[in-house]
Structures are given as C-alpha cells and as structure tokens.
Amino acid sequence: xxxxxxxxxxxxxxxxxxxxxxxxxxxxxxxxxxxxxxxxxxxxxxxxxxxxxxxxxxxxxxxxxxxxxxxxxxxxxxxxxxxxxxxxxxxxxxxxxxxxxxxxxxxxxxxxxxxxxxxxxxxxxxxxxxxxxxxxxxxxxxxxxxxxxxxxxxxxxxxxxxxxxxxxxxxxxxxxxxxxxxxxxxxxxxxx
Amino acid sequence: xxxxxxxxxxxxxxxxxxxxxxxxxxxxxxxxxxxxxxxxxxxxxxxxxxxxxxxxxxxxxxxxxxxxxxxxxxxxxxxxxxxxxxxxxxxxxxxxxxxxxxxxxxxxxxxxxxxxxxxxxxxxxxxxxxxxxxxxxxxxxxxxxxxxxxxxxxxxxxxxxxxxxxxxxxxxxxxxxxxxxxxxxxxxxxxxxxxxxxxxxxxxxxxxxxxxxxxxxxxxxxxxxxxxxxx
Numbered sequence: 001x002x003x004x005x006x007x008x009x010x011x012x013x014x015x016x017x018x019x020x021x022x023x024x025x026x027x028x029x030x031x032x033x034x035x036x037x038x039x040x041x042x043x044x045x046x047x048x049x050x051x052x053x054x055x056x057x058x059x060x061x062x063x064x065x066x067x068x069x070x071x072x073x074x075x076x077x078x079x080x081x082x083x084x085x086x087x088x089x090x091x092x093x094x095x096x097x098x099x100x101x102x103x104x105x106x107x108x109x110x111x112x113x114x115x116x117x118x119x120x121x122x123x124x125x126x127x128x129x130x131x132x133x134x135x136x137x138x139x140x141x142x143x144x145x146x147x148x149x150x151x152x153x154x155x156x157x158x159x160x161x162x163x164x165x166x167x168x169x170x171x172x173x174x175x176x177x178x179x180x181x182x183x184x185x186x187x188x189x190x191x192x
Numbered sequence: 193x194x195x196x197x198x199x200x201x202x203x204x205x206x207x208x209x210x211x212x213x214x215x216x217x218x219x220x221x222x223x224x225x226x227x228x229x230x231x232x233x234x235x236x237x238x239x240x241x242x243x244x245x246x247x248x249x250x251x252x253x254x255x256x257x258x259x260x261x262x263x264x265x266x267x268x269x270x271x272x273x274x275x276x277x278x279x280x281x282x283x284x285x286x287x288x289x290x291x292x293x294x295x296x297x298x299x300x301x302x303x304x305x306x307x308x309x310x311x312x313x314x315x316x317x318x319x320x321x322x323x324x325x326x327x328x329x330x331x332x333x334x335x336x337x338x339x340x341x342x343x344x345x346x347x348x349x350x351x352x353x354x355x356x357x358x359x360x361x362x363x364x365x366x367x368x369x370x371x372x373x374x375x376x377x378x379x380x381x382x383x384x385x386x387x388x389x390x391x392x393x394x395x396x397x398x399x400x401x402x403x404x405x406x407x408x409x410x411x412x413x414x415x416x417x418x419x420x421x422x423x
Binding site: 019020021022023024025026029071072074075078079082111112113114116117118121122125164165166167170171172173174175176177178179181182185 | 225226228229230232233273276277280281283284287288302303306307309310311312315388391392393394395396397399400401403404405407408411
C-alpha cells in the first residue's frame with residue numbers, strides 16, 4: 001500500500017510529467033489560456049491516459065511478449081492510444097452530449113500528446129506491475145491536470161501584467177513555467 | 193540564438209527557398225513552437241541534442257518522402273492513421289538503429305527517441321506539405337524542417353552545456369567513437385557552472401529568454417543577428 005502511495009506521489013508531484021519530464025508541453029502551451037478549457041482538457045487527457053496506459057500494459061505483457069514482438073511496442077501503443085481516443089469520443093457522445101460538445105475539439109489532439117505515450121513507455125521501462133501501472137498513470141494524469149489548471153490561473157494574471165512587448169506570449173509563458181518548475185523541484189526527495 | 197529573416201530575393205531559386213523557409217522563416221521550434229517537449233528535454237548538452245536531431249531528421253525525411261510517394265493511394269478519410277503508422281514505423285527503425293550503433297547515447301535519450309512518433313512537427317509537415325507535394329519538394333521541405341529543428345536544439349544544447357558545466361561537446365565519443373574524445377572544449381575549467389541551466393527549470397527559462405531576445409532582435413531589425421546569451 002505504501003509502495004502504491006509513493007508511486008502516486010512520485011508521478012503526481014516529484015516527477016511531474018509536464019514540469020520535470022517535459023511531456024505534454026503542446027497542450028500546456030496551447031490550451032492554458034483560460035481556466036475552464038484547461039480543466040476540461042486536463043480531465044479528457046487524464047481519462048485517455050489512464051485507459052491507454054492500462055491497455056498498453058495488458059497488450060505488451062499479454063500479446064507482444066508471448067509472441068516475441070516486443071520491438072513493435074511503439075506501433076502497438078500508438079494504435080491503442082488512437083483507439084482509446086476514439087472510444088472516449090464515442091462514449092462521451094452517447095452518454096453526455098453536453099460534455100462531448102465541450103471537449104469535442106480537444107479529443108483528437110490527445111493522440112499527439114506525448115505525455116500519453118510517454119506514460120505508457122515509462123511504466124514499461126520501470127517494469128511496473130498492472131496495478132502499479134494504473135496507479136502510476138492516475139498520478140501522472142492528475143499531475144498533468146493540476147499543472148494545466150494552476151498554469152491557466154497564472155496566465156490570467158500574466159495577461160494583466162506589464163510584460164515587455166518582445167516577451168509577451170510564449171517567452172513569458174516559458175519563463176514562468178520555469179519558475180513553477182523550480183517550485184515543483186521542492187518536492188524532490190518525497191519519493192522517486 | 194536568433195531567428196534570421198528570409199530576404200525575398202527573386203533570384204533565389206525555388207529549391208533554396210523551399211528549404212530555407214522550412215528551416216528559418218517557419219522554424220519548427222522557435223517560430224511555430226512545435227516539438228517543444230524534446231527541444232527542452234534533451235537540450236542539456238550538445239551530444240544529446242545532436243543525437244535527437246539526427247534521429248528526428250531520419251524519421252522526418254523517411255516519413256515525408258514515403259508519404260509523398262504513396263500519397264495518391266492514401267484515402268483522405270483514413271489519412272491520419274496512415275501517417276501515424278508510417279511515422280511509428282520509422283521511429284521503430286530509428287530506435288533499432290540507435291540500439292545497434294550508438295547504444296550508450298540511446299540510453300540517455302531513450303524516451304525522447306521513442307516519442308518522436310507523437311512530435312506534432314512531423315505530423316504537421318506531412319499534413320500541410322508532404323501529402324500534397326511531389327517527392328523532391330517534400331524532401332527539401334523535410335530537410336529544411338529537420339535543419340531548423342537541429343539548429344534550435346543545438347543552440348539551446350550548447351548554451352545550457354556552457355552555462356551548466358562550462359564545457360562544449362563533452363561526450364561526443366558516444367556518437368562518433370573514440371576519435372571524438374579530444375573534441376571536448378573546456379571553456380570554464382575552474383567552476384562548477386550554474387547547475388540550474390541543466391535542470392528542468394533552466395530549460396524553460398533559457399528557452400523563454402532566447403525566444404524573447406529573438407523577438408526583440410527581429411523588432412530592432414538588427415543587420416547581423418548575433419547570438420545572445422542570457423546571463
């Protein structure tokens with residue numbers, strides 16, 4: 001139980017996928033302009049991420065290892081992620097059309113979110129068990145959502161700040177992400 | 193690091209302009225902010241940056257050229273899955289090649305070689321260019337994009353290695369064999385360097401500063417864009 005808690009904190013805060021491992025920066029830069037879209041994008045990604053990391057784990061150990069095809073892992077994982085995105089879209093459309101309209105345009109983008117593939121490959125590289133993979137990916141997903149939401153709130157303040165003209169937009173966003181990353185380094189040592 | 197503006201000289205042939213606009217005017221990293229994840233993650237020194245530049249260039253050239261050749265057989269409703277599968281195939285080839293010929297370097301940048309497949313720069317160039325153009329043009333565009341990405345990655349890698357460790361080209365033997373052991377330049381032998389430059393916060397801050405100074409330079413229309421190092 002302690003192990004699982006450490007894995008959760010490790011992937012949520014200490015090795016945060018956005019600020020410490022540089023994964024998922026495209027949505028981080030792109031959709032953190034306002035708070036609501038950041039939250040919606042965060043939860044959509046979190047769902048797909050957990051689903052596809054678990055499925056990838058099953059496919060790798062249930063299919064690729066017995067067949068001796070482990071070198072095909074990237075191709076198989078990307079197909080799983082694309083299918084998970086499609087499934088999520090179909091599921092949302094039938095269960096909650098309102099949420100589907102809200103998230104609609106962000107869903108296809110998740111396929112090219114490197115955090116999703118990154119989590120599947122990292123949990124494989126650390127040879128985690130199935131349960132550990134699920135916990136690890138939930139932590140990673142929550143960490144991604146947390147940073148996205150925190151950053152969206154910060155950018156609303158940045159818009160009103162007196163930033164030099166050449167630093168408006170992406171440059172100041174990157175610099176403030178660096179400062180936030182510095183803050184997240186304070187968590188190192190809690191778990192690895 | 194700067195973003196040189198392309199002069200619209202009519203004498204420049206179309207091949208050169210295809211290449212140059214892909215590399216500079218539409219620089220994937222600094223202008224379009226694509227492929228930021230690998231740009232920030234593996235730019236902690238020059239050798240990692242060079243390794244990933246070569247790997248990305250291989251995938252970019254291979255997949256763009258393949259798609260330019262077979263583009264008439266790809267049905268438009270299924271084009272994105274086709275693109276992604278072709279990119280994934282080339283990424284797998286790159287992983288296997290690096291494991292065979294530069295294993296120590298591969299161990300350092302494993303994750304980021306594997307996730308080349310989700311680099312939006314590559315899908316973007318294919319969707320916007322290679323799937324609509326003949327092979328020679330697609331090749332030039334891919335080569336230009338790869339060069340632009342490599343320039344951005346190497347510039348950031350050199351600055352971070354210099355500030356963080358006071359060296360340049362350390363560890364090049366991982367890529368070029370033992371002859372490269374003597375390539376290391378020690379600029380600042382006495383000090384430890386500012387460690388933050390090689391840590392994650394340094395990547396964000398230095399990239400942000402470079403981008404900001406680049407914007408300022410473009411605005412001033414400096415005749416010779418000199419590289420500026422943030423201190």
